[in-house]
Amino acid sequence: MNKIEKISEKFLTDGWIILDLEAKKQSVAYEIRSTLLEELRKNWIPNLDSLDNYHLYVEDDGRHIEIQSALSKFYQESNFGPRLIEENIEFFKSFLGLDLHVQKFPYLRIARPDKPQDNIGIHRDTHYGSSPYELSVSIPFTENGAEGSLGVVSGTHLLSEAALPVEKIPSQDVEQGSVKHKLGFLYAPKIMSEEIRAQVVPIPLKVGQALVFSLSLVHGQEVNKSSITRFQSDIRVVNSMAPIQWERSVHADYYKPLCASAISLQAQIYNAANAI
């Protein structure tokens, strides 16, 4: 069995894998980490020595959301997320196919220690209209260990929605179309049972690694229990032929083309020539 077959088998069983980013220490992940720190120093926290210590300077929730919103905009406009995927394109081509789309505006997550309001909790993205054809590539910019990392419940990606019931509750602090909603928080969160939430196992990662998982997998974090702030981004990648809902509520142009096979390209030219 070759490497990609082994990875595929693990993914099929567990719903997630850990990917060592191609360029390791030269990875775009390190560039993002240092650029985010630079931006924070330049605009908000001149004395910040490391992303780890962000929470020591930003206690107030309003100020935190203001900073996260501006920093997310900077992160998205810099095209860092798609660049990270491009850097590892050989892996994604062999794992997902030669025709791929990547999320255009990936979210930048910032979770301060002991602040449940900074997290969206434990969920499956299929609760909110996403498809199991979509992959989430979660990239950490801080190393939070077992207490502060995103967790998963292995094998849940194969279960029906009925097998994992949820309770829909209105959010206390997120309104549809609000700044927090645009940052990836939910205005109508669906809460999973205590039983399933208790089964979440954290997956600690180093900078230079990614957690790649199915959007039908139960995952997330309720509270960052480590002593440092968690900075992370999740970037979606999908096969261009997958039967998914391409337009979303917050960003209509949710995905952009990443790469295409010669077969697809020639078919597109043929179709255009024939007005199909």
Ligand SMILES: [Fe+2]
């Ligand atoms: Fe999610």
